[in-house]
Amino acid sequence: MHLLVSALFLLFSALVAKADRLTPDQIATYVKPPHLLGEPVGDKGVYTLVDVYGAEAGFIFETEPIAPLPGFSGAPINMIVMLDREGNFIDVELVEQNEPIFVSGLGVAPFEGFLEQYQGLNIATPMVVGTPYGNTGADGSSLTYLDGVTKATASVRIAHESILAATLAVARDRMQGLATSPPAQPDPDYREDLDWEALVNQGLASHHIVSNAETQEAFAGTLWEDDDPEAQAAPQEAYIDLWIVDLGPPSIARAVLSDQTLEELNDFLTLSPHDEPILLIETARHGLVGEDFVRNTAPDWISAEQGGLPVALRDADLYVELRPDLPEGSAMILRADRRLGFNPAQEWQLSLQVRREHGSFRPVVGTQDFTVSHRTPDRFFVTPDALEPLSPWREALRNRQTDVIALGLGLALLLPVLLWRQSWLAGLRHFTPVRLGLLAVTLGFIGWWGQGQLSIVTPLATLRTALDGGSLAFLLYDPFSLLLWMVTILGFVLWGRGLFCGWLCPFGAMQEFAHHLGRMLRLPRLILPRAWDRRLKSLKYVILAGLVATVFLAPDHLDSAAEVEPFKTAITTFFLREWYFSAYAALWLLLGMTTFKGFCRYVCPLGALMAIGGLLRLRRWIPRRVECGSPCQLCRVRCNYRAIKPTGEIEYDECFQCLDCVTIHDSTETCVPLVLARRQTWRRDSAA
Known part of the structure; x- marks a missing residue:
């Protein structure tokens, strides 16, 4: 063993x-x-x-x-x-x-x-x-x-x-350095009186010089070390003389740009509020872009990075006119997109590429990068609070909150009535229309609108996940169905299959409507012999056992095996599937017009699982009398589910809680013991 x-x-x-x-x-x-x-x-x-x-x-x-x-x-x-x-x-x-x-x-x-x-x-x-x-x-x-x-x-x-x-x-x-929080953005309300001298003294305009000698040293020992005679002739002169200014803060932009350029920049930021404008001024002989540069594109000689990740820079395509007291040279405004992680309040690095060519015919190009850093103080920026997404289950609940509230209110009304006032409900003069109205809500709201058709797939998936040691968090992603499952489990303990199968199953409601349509059309009823009825009721347990075995032996085929339920076709997709799935679901509804809820009684694997609750229920909730079964058989004869034994006992594993027998039991007009008792009382009163 x-x-x-x-x-x-x-x-x-x-x-x-x-x-x-x-x-x-x-x-x-x-x-x-x-x-x-x-x-x-x-x-x-x-x-x-x-x-x-x-x-x-x-x-x-x-x-x-x-x-x-x-x-x-x-x-x-x-x-x-x-x-x-x-x-x-x-x-x-x-x-x-x-x-x-x-x-x-x-x-x-x-x-x-x-x-x-x-x-x-x-x-x-x-x-x-x-x-x-x-x-x-x-x-x-x-x-x-x-x-x-x-x-x-x-x-x-x-x-x-x-x-x-x-x-x-x-x-x-x-990807170390990837931005995971909102970057700082210029504070539009911050004001500070600044001029060019103040910008330089405070480092808001950072100055970076690379001499000819430094470029010579970078190319030393390479093919291009002798290809810049001017650098060799004047080693102390500046090859790169670069100023960097972040124009995002309004106080800085006003201190640097002419009124016309400032107006154009503001118009640009109105259209592109996510961009951080960066001013570059180069006063030496290197320049900022090559001869083939195209406006509104990434500059070919300039690159940047922050936190180890590249920062995408593009030309803002703005005409740049500076205030009179600024250095003269090549100037351009670049833009960096803050949505892509660029944070202007943190230090970042800018690299300028120095190019040399060797040979006059199809020259060989050599490059060296010179990298400088820049940072603008925090006081010019504000960091927005990150709008954190709700947790997945809370987000799912928020999106279904109206439906969940409506379902919760409906269940809060239905459950107490079924638990404590079922005789009152069953005794209503128009009980059948009331029940059909509730089933219409089940079909329309719970089924087609709320997509709350419970399926055997969920308990089987839960079993598989538990066996694999996985998380059951997937149940939280559908709060509407989860609420139904919670109530169904409660009903499983209190009523067996009665609550779900009799009141909350959309396809069960559809089958019951098919039965009433069959009666309206005066179709013949196909009533199986009791022996065959009992044998076929065992079929659903065999199907349930087969699905459980599939979880263990062939889990990849579980979804196909679960198609024994027509729920997905009739409720979830409203018959918009391949013809054979639609024909299968329609067959059960057509059969339901002559055989009362045949699928629910004989085939449904979820019904088989729920039926176990009928054996484990905590109470007998259908009222009985000693005369039930002997001599009275009226409830048994009229029970469409054949859930009453000849002795009058209720088979709770097959009871759908339709309450028809409760209506008979409580009625002095139909319950045989009550009718006989009333006649005896009438005779005694007449004799007196």
Whole structure:
């Protein structure tokens, strides 16, 4: 026996093992030009991306090995993420997923469309799936909202969290210096009287000189060491004489620019409020740009970085006119985008490239970079408070809060009535219309609108996740369904399957409507012999056992096996699926017009699970009399579910809490014992 158990354990472990990582050749198929696949880094399946020159350009990685968050199938969603060195998403592609709604319901196209939204976004930007709330702030503090997928928002939230968790893990390990908080921005309300002398004395205008001798030293021993006679002739003269001024703070810009240029700069910042303008003045012979420079592009001789990461600089394409007391030379205003992580209140480095050419025909070009630093004091800036995204479950709750509140209020009214006033409810003169009205709310609001059709997939996914030692946090991503599950579990203890199957199941409500439609159309009723009825009721337990076995033996096929439930077709997608799925769901509804709730009674695996609660319930909630079953059989004969034994006892594992028997039991017009008792009283009164 011990050997058998060990063998079964090993078999189970092998079958539910995580999927193998992609090979380098498989990873390479996801790489988009002009990038190429580089070398692996670390042991988590992270690879570098390189450009056509072999320089590192970013990273590519799978999300599952780094952040294996389980989805609603119990298995993680695996995606490929391409990230550049600045933390921008190049692309996000789906590798593998088993989310029930995407496997065969909506299809995978909406999921892939959702992932396309990441292209161009930066991981330093707070991102959430949903709709805006509250004050979104400005600049780096604003949230980016990703459109979810209707009917599958919970699944894409899990995918989103997987992407962020994996990407931030890679960024922390491989991209030191990546901005993760909003950068400082100029304080528009700060005022300080400044002139050029004050700017220089306080270091607000930083001055950097590189002599001819220093450039000669940089090229010493190279092919180009003798290609600048002027530097050799006057080694002490300045080759680079550079001034750097951050024009973002208004007080500094007013002290530097002419009135006309200041007005043009303000107009520019109105249109581009995320840009930080940087003034460069070069008074020596190096200059700022080459002859082939094109305005409004990145300067060819100038680059910058901050915190070990490059800063993208572009020409602001502004005519620069300075105040009279400023140095004369080449001047231009560059712009750095704060949304991409540039923080003007922190030190940053600017590099000027010095070029020399050797030879007159097709000369060979040599370059050396000279790097200087600049920082503007904090007093000129304000750092906005980061608008932190809500936690995933709170964000999901916020997006469904109206639905959840409405559902909560409805359940708060229904449960006390069923618990303490069921006889009052069953005794209403128009009880059947009232019940059908409540079932219409279940079908329309809980089912089609709220997408709250509970499924056997969730308990099976929970089982699989628990066996894998994973987190059950995925349940929080759909608060509407979670509230239904909580109430259903309560009902499981108090009523068995009655509460959910009889009142809260949208497809069950649809089947009941099909039954009433069949009666209106005067279709013949197909009533099985009791022996066959009992045998078929056992079928749902066999199906449930098969699905549980699938979790252990073939978990990858669980989603296909769970299609025995027509819920996804009839409720989630409203029959907008492949014809065979729609035909299967429609077949049960057509059959329900002649056989009362055949799917619910004979096939439903979730109903089988709920039926266990009928055996474990804490109380007998259907009133009975000693005459029930002997001699009275009226309730048993009229029970559409055949959930009453010949002895009059209720089979709670098959009872759907329709309350028809309660209506009969409490009625002096229909309950045989009460009718007989009333007649005896009438006779006694007549005899007296």
